[in-house]
Amino acid sequence: MNCYLVGGAVRDALLNIKAPDRDWVVVGSTPDHMLDAGFTPVGKDFPVFLHPNTKEEYALARQERKSGKGYKGFQFYTAPDITLEQDLLRRDLTINAMAQDTAGNIIDPYKGQRDLAERKLRHVSDAFSEDPVRILRVARFAARFHLLGFTVAPETMALMTQMVKNGEIDHLVAERVWKEFSRALDEPSPDVFIRVLRTCGALAKLMPELDALFGVPQPAAHHPEIDTGEHVLLCMQRSVELSQHSEVRFAALMHDLGKGLTPQHQWPKHHGHEETGLPLINALCNRLSVPNPHRELALAVAQFHTHCHRAFELSTKKLLETLQRLDAFRRPERFEHFCVCCQADAQGRTGFESRAYPQAEFFQAARLAMSTIDTKAIAAQGHKGAAFGEALHKKRLSLLESFKKNYKVKE
Template structure:
């Protein structure tokens, strides 16, 4: 029996990043041997065990074979004769297909160390195309590692495009999409996630409401960036600068969906886009089974974000009416969430990134009064 640390823990250790989760592969063992040593079996589809003291995951080395469409269409083979190299071969990217012995020796059969040094995300083998979740994972990893200068290898991006064209992403279940979206929103600059999906053609298939925003103009007087899709990604990144609250970041992502439904003959103005946006937000949330607290804030911000921007023009009675609609007095925390999304919206424009909107003080003063 031989044990190796594998995957993201090895990658992050070599990059000098904090290692939060360690995954281990066990070669040459049976489930019975693992249980005899005190490991707790937890794997439903293949043999995975929790260490009795550290509670880290230890998986028996395995191979996998595609037998049906989608990310669930795999059969697995785990046995003592499966080698470490065979186990690493089934992984998505070369930088995730490295292993390390307990003594610190690196095992790198697929060139992950070289790609790490070159800052390249490259697939291990053509089998990458068998699992559509990998498109979301690569987009998320590209987002996480963007500060380190990582880029996606052209051949990997081409393979992702082929997967989209073949309809593989259409087999993704809502819960999986939401899980990866939530994780991506937790990154320091989440916009990259959506840029990657757009580059490979998956944005239109997975998040059509967001894809529709690109190419839709806004008045340059208020939006120097002009393009609504570009504005949306700027707002998402600004929200990540302002808060770690994922509900806020999600609301920032969807607050302007209504602009994608503005009739072309009305461009670049978007009168009534906030009301047009509400059913689109609800539609997206229903499709992805987004938790209620995310949906509630997203709908609230979508419906009332223009009130924030016009705060200086509003009468005191209108301001009070807004506070009541926001349920600010009973739910002050949600009022603060609303303000943060609107601040991100204001800052998410070229030239306004460092400008604190004066509307914050107006609305807070109205609340205090």
């Protein structure tokens, strides 16, 4: 039995990056041998075991054969005579198809070190085309390593494009798409994930509502980048700089979907895009099984981001109504995320990246001012039910009016 460190741990070590975990391949063993050695079985589709001490995953060397559509359409074969090279051949990218033996020697049969040096994401073999999830994985690795200079190799992009044309991507299940998408949102350059999917044609299949934004113009005076698709990618990347929460990044990407439905004769203006975008967000979230926190924030930002932009112009009544509809008093953390998204929208424009956005601070300060109201004192005055709600509403209006008169924008 020979054990080899494989995949991301080897790749990241060569890039001088700390790997989040370590995976191993075992050559020359059987499930019974692993059990006798004290390993715990955890694999469902093929034999994977946990080390009795380190709890790291050890998988038996295997081969796979395409047996159906989609990423589940595979049969796996494990045996003691399968070689390390045969196991590595089934992997997606050359930079993930390297191994290291216990003496520290790198085994690199498919030139992964060359592609690390050239900063290329290149498929190992034509078997890549049998698994549509690999399109998403390549896009995610592009998002992870973009800042290191990595790009998708032309032949790999061509293969991904052909896979989309052949309809292989149509067999992806929603949960797997969201799993890769959500992981991409946590990467340093999630906008690159979207760009790669769009380049190979996968975005139009998986997120047509988002793909429809590219080529839709906006007023150049407010959006020097003009293209709405480019704008939402700039917004998402700005949100990366402002927040670590994937809900914020997702909402920043989704907030202008309504502009994809604007009739061309109205371009470059997009009156009412806030409301028209809501059904599109719901449709996308339903299709991809997006979690509720992501959906709810995206809907809130889409519907009310222009209210935040016009914060200083809103009447006291409209400001209070907006805070209430955003559920700002009961859900302050989500309201904070909303304000971050609005800032990302305002600064996610070419040349506007460093422009001040005092509206977000104003919105937050307004919510904080409302939190000083003593609801127990209102109740002590004998107000109950609808009367209590009316008294609280009047108190909030009065306090908010005073807040607005005394508020000064920080320079």
